[in-house]
Amino acid sequence: MTKQIVFAIALLITIGVFSYTIGRIIRFFRFTRPAFPLKDWGRRINVMFSVAFGQTKIFRRPVIGMFHALVFWGFCVIIFGSIEMVIDGLSGSERVLQFLGPVYNIIMASGDIFALLVAISIIVFLSRRIFFHIKRFEGIEMKKISHIDANIALTIILLLMVSLLSMNIGYVNYKTVTGGTIVGLYPVSAILAPLFSGGLAENYRLMYEASWWTHILLIFLFANILPYSKHFHVFMSVPNVFLSRLDPLGKLPNMDSITREVKLMLDPNTAFAAAAPDTPVERFGVKDAEDASWKNYFDSLACTECGRCTSVCPANITGKKLSPRKVMMDLRARMKEKGPLMVRNGRDFNDNRSLLRDYISEEELWACTTCNACAKECPININHPTLIVDMRRYLVMEEASAPGELKTVFNNIENNGAPWQYSAEDRLYWAKDLEININ
Ligand code: SF4
Numbered sequence: 001m002t003k004q005i006v007f008a009i010a011l012l013i014t015i016g017v018f019s020y021t022i023g024r025i026i027r028f029f030r031f032t033r034p035a036f037p038l039k040d041w042g043r044r045i046n047v048m049f050s051v052a053f054g055q056t057k058i059f060r061r062p063v064i065g066m067f068h069a070l071v072f073w074g075f076c077v078i079i080f081g082s083i084e085m086v087i088d089g090l091s092g093s094e095r096v097l098q099f100l101g102p103v104y105n106i107i108m109a110s111g112d113i114f115a116l117l118v119a120i121s122i123i124v125f126l127s128r129r130i131f132f133h134i135k136r137f138e139g140i141e142m143k144k145i146s147h148i149d150a151n152i153a154l155t156i157i158l159l160l161m162v163s164l165l166s167m168n169i170g171y172v173n174y175k176t177v178t179g180g181t182i183v184g185l186y187p188v189s190a191i192l193a194p195l196f197s198g199g200l201a202e203n204y205r206l207m208y209e210a211s212w213w214t215h216i217l218l219i220f221l222f223a224n225i226l227p228y229s230k231h232f233h234v235f236m237s238v239p240n241v242f243l244s245r246l247d248p249l250g251k252l253p254n255m256d257s258i259t260r261e262v263k264l265m266l267d268p269n270t271a272f273a274a275a276a277p278d279t280p281v282e283r284f285g286v287k288d289a290e291d292a293s294w295k296n297y298f299d300s301l302a303c304t305e306c307g308r309c310t311s312v313c314p315a316n317i318t319g320k321k322l323s324p325r326k327v328m329m330d331l332r333a334r335m336k337e338k339g340p341l342m343v344r345n346g347r348d349f350n351d352n353r354s355l356l357r358d359y360i361s362e363e364e365l366w367a368c369t370t371c372n373a374c375a376k377e378c379p380i381n382i383n384h385p386t387l388i389v390d391m392r393r394y395l396v397m398e399e400a401s402a403p404g405e406l407k408t409v410f411n412n413i414e415n416n417g418a419p420w421q422y423s424a425e426d427r428l429y430w431a432k433d434l435e436i437n438i439n
């Protein structure tokens with residue numbers, strides 16, 4: 001009974017802290033703008049299964065991709081064991097899901113095998129980060145804290161896997177020594193168990209209990225660290241893929257505000273109605289975090305900081321300041337800074353700072369070629385160009401600010417209906433000496 005009470009208190013604290021953190025983040029979504037309509041559920045489910053559960057994009061780098069996929073699939077399998085532990089902890093039962101029979105054996109065996117595979121993968125990830133210089137993990141946006149954050153999360157996952165294996169080994173040895181029936185299959189732990197043989201039954205019971213508590217408390221701790229870490233993608237990546245933008249990558253979304261303006265100009269009655277003094281004037285494009293769409297913000301929360309986008313960005317590769325990973329990290333950081341202030345003081349609160357310039361410079365924005373390589377490469381379907389283009393739209397439409405070459409193009413389009421400096425009537429002059437009739 002004492003165990004159940006302690007467990008229930010630990011679970012309540014975990015759920016309480018987690019709900020508070022998530023509630024805080026959800027409140028920030030209130031300030032964001034609408035994105036595309038959510039439809040095409042069939043296609044979304046398809047994308048979720050191929051990109052998220054199938055990990056198809058991660059395999060573009062086959063070796064390290066395989067390790068990453070093993071961790072993801074391992075989490076998907078091990079979670080069943082964790083659910084069982086929570087039910088056992090609350091009800092005082094032991095291995096409550098054993099009524100599933102052969103299915104239970106498969107779940108336990110898969111969890112046991114994946115615990116080892118995930119542990120090996122995490123050791124590879126940690127060694128890579130600590131002992132090797134991986135260019136993808138470098139960049140001005142990758143501060144020391146980003147590396148510490150990654151290493152802490154990886155270490156917790158490693159401890160989770162070690163405690164799971166140790167729990168299974170303790171259980172197998174305890175049942176072997178006491179002559180009890182082993183419920184479930186534990187292929188890896190059964191091989192490792194003899195390494196720890198020769199002990200007393202009580203010691204194995206203690207090993208099992210200590211590992212059980214270590215494992216479950218680490219899960220509770222991890223769940224509450226994640227929202228403050230880049231490893232928040234453990235929760236966010238699958239929904240982010242499900243909510244992917246389904247339009248072709250090169251297609252830029254129309255601006256509803258501009259469409260509305262044009263309609264107002266074409267329909268004087270609507271224009272008159274819209275001229276009412278209480279009609280809010282909407283900012284064109286994105287200047288600050290609250291101008292971004294909810295999907296942009298969702299993307300920023302889901303970003304794993306893996307740097308795959310930046311590693312294929314032609315602007316970054318050729319030495320420009322732009323890093324698509326930084327764009328996502330900046331939006332997340334800016335919302336973290338301004339979100340609480342807007343919660344207290346309202347959406348119009350101005351702290352004399354903005355995403356544009358205080359976080360992302362004009363130089364970075366104009367370096368983007370909108371090639372979409374970043375969006376194509378991102379393993380969780382984050383779309384950077386839509387945000388970059390919306391920030392450029394703000395610069396052009398609200399501040400008339402653009403590089404000189406572009407301003408010439410804009411003027412030409414306005415005056416000549418074409419990007420060149422010649423009037424439309426002169427457009428066929430290039431053919432005047434040819435033996436064709438241009439009239
Ligand atoms: S769309 Fe822009 S940010 Fe993305 S890869 Fe191309 S140049 Fe880089």
Ligand code: SF4
Nearest residue numbers: 303304306307309378
């Ligand atoms: S945006 Fe995607 S590819 Fe880029 S760092 Fe984040 S998760 Fe990785």
